Structure formats: C-alpha cells, structure tokens
Amino acid sequence: MNQPLPDVDLAVIGGGMVGATLALAAARTGFSVRVIEAHPPGVAGQPSYDDRATALSWGSRRLLEGLGVWADLAPHAEPIRRIHVSQRGYLGATRMDHHDSGVEALGYVLINRQLGPVLHQALEASGVAVTTPAQLLDYQEGEDRLVLNIRQGQEEQSLGARLVVGADGTGSRLRALAGIDVHESPYEGSAIIANVTPGQDHQGVAYERFTDEGPIALLPLTRGPDHERRCSLVWVRPQEQVARTLAWSDGEFLARLQDRFGHRLGCFRKVGQRAAYPLSLIRAKRDTAPRVVLVGNASHTIHPVAGQGFNLGLRDVRTLADLLAQARADGEDPGSPALLSDYASRREGDLNTVIHTTDALARLFATPFSPLAHLRGAGLMLLDRCGPLRRQVARKGMGL
CATH class of the missing domain: 3.50.50.60 (FAD/NAD(P)-binding domain)
Incomplete structure (x- = not known):
C-alpha cells in the first residue's frame, strides 16, 4: 500500500x-x-x-562555519600549510605557502x-x-x-x-x-587509497607528485590512535596493475611507493587498508x-x-x-x-x-612523451618563480 x-x-x-x-x-x-x-x-x-580523506578548501571551511558545524570538525581537520608539486625524473617544482595568500591554511584534510x-x-x-x-x-x-x-x-x-x-x-x-x-570519459587507471605513516613529520605539507604511471598525492592527516603522524595516499595506477598493487605485501607496497615518491617524508613505515576506485x-x-x-x-x-x-x-x-x-x-x-x-x-x-x-x-601529466615532460617541468618552475600567478592559482584552489 x-x-x-x-x-x-x-x-x-x-x-x-x-x-x-x-x-x-x-x-x-x-x-x-x-x-x-x-x-x-x-x-x-x-x-x-x-x-x-577529503581535502577542504578555505572557501569550504567558510561555508561549514556558516552552517555551525566547523567548530565540531576543527579538532579532526589537519591544516594544509604548504603545497609541493613536482614531477618524477625531471627538474621543476612548484611550492605554495599559506602566508602568500594571507590565510591560516590553504585548506584542511579530514577523514x-x-x-x-x-x-x-x-x-x-x-x-x-x-x-x-x-x-x-x-x-x-x-x-x-x-x-x-x-x-x-x-x-x-x-x-x-x-x-x-x-x-x-x-x-x-x-x-x-x-x-x-x-x-x-574514462581515465586510464584507478586510484589506490590508503593511509600511510611516513618516517618524518609531514609538517602540514600536501604533496602532488606526477610520475609516468600516474599522479601520487599525499595529504597531511591528524595523529592516529597511536599518536603517529599519518598521510592520506591517493596513488593512481595503470588499470592493468591495480589488482597486483592491491595484492602486494605491505613491505613491497611501501618500497614501490618509496621508489615513485622519493624521500621527502623519509622512509615510509606503515600502510593501512587499501582500496581501489576506477576513475x-x-x-x-x-x-x-x-x-x-x-x-x-x-x-x-x-x-x-x-x-x-x-x-x-x-x-x-x-x-x-x-x-x-x-x-x-x-x-x-x-x-x-x-x-x-x-x-x-x-x-x-x-x-x-x-x-x-x-x-x-x-591527461597532460599522464603522457610520458619526453619533450612534453620537459615542458611540464619548465611550467612548474615558471609557476614557482612567478609570485602573482602562483597566488592566483592558490586562491582558485581555495575556492576564493
């Protein structure tokens, strides 16, 4: 009825x-x-x-403040103080800092x-x-x-x-x-999601690392139940390698991640449960x-x-x-x-x-064509050195 x-x-x-x-x-x-x-x-x-994990922009924080829920979310939210963007195997990187935009954080990360x-x-x-x-x-x-x-x-x-x-x-x-x-329009790969414990404190830095197999993002998280600093990992892997990546032992997974990401956070020590999401x-x-x-x-x-x-x-x-x-x-x-x-x-x-x-x-950073990779590196370097352009990009990402 x-x-x-x-x-x-x-x-x-x-x-x-x-x-x-x-x-x-x-x-x-x-x-x-x-x-x-x-x-x-x-x-x-x-x-x-x-x-x-979800990355909240500064503009999203303001909306949640207006709805009266930010005070309850703030203890769980790790501020993003800086963003570091690089490309594996090539010169050029971009760094953005919250001081450049005159805010206490470029964004926040919550589980x-x-x-x-x-x-x-x-x-x-x-x-x-x-x-x-x-x-x-x-x-x-x-x-x-x-x-x-x-x-x-x-x-x-x-x-x-x-x-x-x-x-x-x-x-x-x-x-x-x-x-x-x-x-x-499908992308060539899936996102592997996990939480990892780095060897060094993330210090509120969010990393985006482009590789020839897909981007790696590491977002800063608040301390876990064991009081260790953690990062949220989003690792885009080619579709034909997704099942194999999920089947790796923790040790092999961390070693492969270390090879692709580098040592900016020291040696990765732990990885949590992994899941894959088609893109x-x-x-x-x-x-x-x-x-x-x-x-x-x-x-x-x-x-x-x-x-x-x-x-x-x-x-x-x-x-x-x-x-x-x-x-x-x-x-x-x-x-x-x-x-x-x-x-x-x-x-x-x-x-x-x-x-x-x-x-x-x-799609641009998924292309391994070498001359294009050099141009991407030059673009990252130019963005890093051009303060007004870098601040404009940061403000757009903050939803302002």
Whole structure:
C-alpha cells in the first residue's frame, strides 16, 4: 500500500556529504526539507563516510562555519600549510605557502568517517526529516510539485516536493528518471587509497607528485590512535596493475611507493587498508529538469588530481542555498523555472573551469612523451618563480 508522507518544499535525494550539507543549508532558509537516503541509519552504512580523506578548501571551511558545524570538525581537520608539486625524473617544482595568500591554511584534510557524524548530528538538531533506508522508485509531475514514489523496507510511500535535489552520487537515480544524459570519459587507471605513516613529520605539507604511471598525492592527516603522524595516499595506477598493487605485501607496497615518491617524508613505515576506485570524468549534459536540480557527483564526477571534487559540490550547495534564501524572502516557489535557470547560469563558469582544468592536468601529466615532460617541468618552475600567478592559482584552489 502506498502511504503518503507530509509534503515538503525540498526533497534531497542522497544523504552523503554533499546531500547532508545541502539539507542543512536549505533548512536554514526556512523551507521544509526531507532527505531520502538509500543506506541504513547511522554513518556506518554510508559509503561516502569511509576511511577516505577529503581535502577542504578555505572557501569550504567558510561555508561549514556558516552552517555551525566547523567548530565540531576543527579538532579532526589537519591544516594544509604548504603545497609541493613536482614531477618524477625531471627538474621543476612548484611550492605554495599559506602566508602568500594571507590565510591560516590553504585548506584542511579530514577523514570522511569523522565528517559524517558531525553532519548527521547537525541534521538531527536542525529538525530535518530523514527517511532511510529508502530508494526513489519514480516520480510524477504535478501542477506545483513533483510526487515522489519511494520504497522503505517493504512499504511504498509517496510525498510531494516543490523542488527535488539530486545528491545521490555518480550513478544518480534521480538523474536517470529526469532523462538527463551524461558525458563519460574514462581515465586510464584507478586510484589506490590508503593511509600511510611516513618516517618524518609531514609538517602540514600536501604533496602532488606526477610520475609516468600516474599522479601520487599525499595529504597531511591528524595523529592516529597511536599518536603517529599519518598521510592520506591517493596513488593512481595503470588499470592493468591495480589488482597486483592491491595484492602486494605491505613491505613491497611501501618500497614501490618509496621508489615513485622519493624521500621527502623519509622512509615510509606503515600502510593501512587499501582500496581501489576506477576513475572517470562524468558530467551531466544539463543540471536541471522541471523541479529537479543536480548537485555534487550527480552533476559532475571529476579526477582527484587537484582534490577539488567535494569542494566543487559545496560550491553547488552555496549557490543553491543563496538562491533558496532569496526565494524564501520574496515568497517565491523554490522550484520555479527562473530559480533553476539562474542556478545553472551561476554555476556554469566555475564548473567548466574546474572540470576542464582537472581533466587537462590528468591527461597532460599522464603522457610520458619526453619533450612534453620537459615542458611540464619548465611550467612548474615558471609557476614557482612567478609570485602573482602562483597566488592566483592558490586562491582558485581555495575556492576564493
């Protein structure tokens, strides 16, 4: 039997990091909000709240401060004081320092499972309704709302919403139901994710090291349970080597990593559990449909080379929340064609810039052609020596 739920102004499909943040921001505007989440209650069942690390830009910190959650996140957030970018086997490197940009940190790094509880506690405190575990089945268009049909356990339920936000990830069900196609371009490799313990203190430095097999990123983390300094590793490996890499012993894994990364952090001592994630550029051909808007990975899944994925999603959240606040103040429909059109136009420039830049970086540094490698090294050296350009790049990465 189809049991109706109370109608809401906004239904958010997906309660992961972007969806939960959007629900918090939307609730602060005064609109009623319900989150539809596929995974069971509690962050243990939520895939986006795992042991992966997330790099937060300075702009993302400001958004989370505005939502009142940063104070609870700050003890778990390791500041990025400096960024060091280099290319294995060639001269040239770029260094960025927080002092150059006049901020206390260029960004912050958190483990997702530390971020999850804070967001969900804030959701509970804000009174946002959460229906979980529940799946979106389909929807029908009404005169002034969409009627969503969902399944929770053995029961089917329905609810009306004036705006439905798709925050349900790369394989978005809402996107498919709305008839929105995607551009998909796979990359030659997968990201190996793990936490490692270096021989030397990371001192708040984030490293990006480009190699002929793919980039290596090491992000600084807070001290672990054993009080040792740790780094979050993202190591892009050729697809044909992924299974072998996961099967290596800890000793062999660390030795291979040492060979590719070098000794800037001394000798690596420990590695935690490893996991692999295939990499693709996936971009929705449009971000809106009647009373539907896509945010985060439902709209754009990008290469992790610059650590911009979650920050890009939070900028979606900020733009949509600003428009919703204005609509609430003016007594307007949150799902109006004008609001959706305004959202799409406001996000277009930032999305195109970040998507094209990260895609170009991923493909440019994956090319082993020697003359091109020398040009890349020269470019890194030029960026390092040109203060104004370096500061401009840093500010863009900070979301400012």
